[in-house]
Amino acid sequence: MRSSRLVAAGVLTLALAACSTEQPAGPTTPASGAKSAQPVKAIEAAAGAVPDGRVFDVEPANDGWEIKVASQGQEHKVRVSRDGGQVLGKQQTAKPGDDLAKAGQAGVDAVKALRTAQQRQPGELDEMEIDRATDGTLVWEVTVRDGTGIEHEVNVDAKTGEAR
Numbered sequence: 001m002r003s004s005r006l007v008a009a010g011v012l013t014l015a016l017a018a019c020s021t022e023q024p025a026g027p028t029t030p031a032s033g034a035k036s037a038q039p040v041k042a043i044e045a046a047a048g049a050v051p052d053g054r055v056f057d058v059e060p061a062n063d064g065w066e067i068k069v070a071s072q073g074q075e076h077k078v079r080v081s082r083d084g085g086q087v088l089g090k091q092q093t094a095k096p097g098d099d100l101a102k103a104g105q106a107g108v109d110a111v112k113a114l115r116t117a118q119q120r121q122p123g124e125l126d127e128m129e130i131d132r133a134t135d136g137t138l139v140w141e142v143t144v145r146d147g148t149g150i151e152h153e154v155n156v157d158a159k160t161g162e163a164r
Contacts, residue, residue, distance in 0.1 A: 039125040041084025043067065043110050049078045049087045055110040056103035057129040063088060070103040102130045105138055106158035113140035113161070117154035120163040126151055130158055139164065 123144030
């Protein structure tokens with residue numbers, strides 16, 4: 001009799017669990033959300049490392065991210081930890097590249113461009129830069145790597161913020 005009560009209690013527990021609206025404990029998608037927040041933190045840290053900083057290029061580096069930042073007509077390379085929590089170093093570039101001027105023309109910053117690209121194509125940031133599309137439109141070229149390791153490039157219009 002006792003074993004039949006235990007079985008009935010177990011069945012009832014399973015039935016109630018199946019009807020529950022609570023999320024199960026353990027790893028869920030927020031972990032991937034935390035990973036996608038890391039480049040955002042790194043971009044924000046790099047932009048804040050120099051006065052009036054505007055990020056225009058983000059690339060992976062051995063110890064985190066190498067991020068190019070425009071500031072008062074100058075180009076700076078800022079190294080930020082992978083989690084975005086620490087600026088590891090910065091230096092002003094002796095000879096700025098042509099992308100420096102493009103950064104000042106963009107109405108959409110790197111963080112917004114990254115978020116738009118990840119809405120179009122979910123994945124982790126591989127790299128991004130501001131450039132001109134073949135039709136001359138100023139775009140953010142954002143490369144994300146999906147869960148299977150495949151790279152996808154998403155262009156985000158640097159004036160309107162729309163994915164192309």
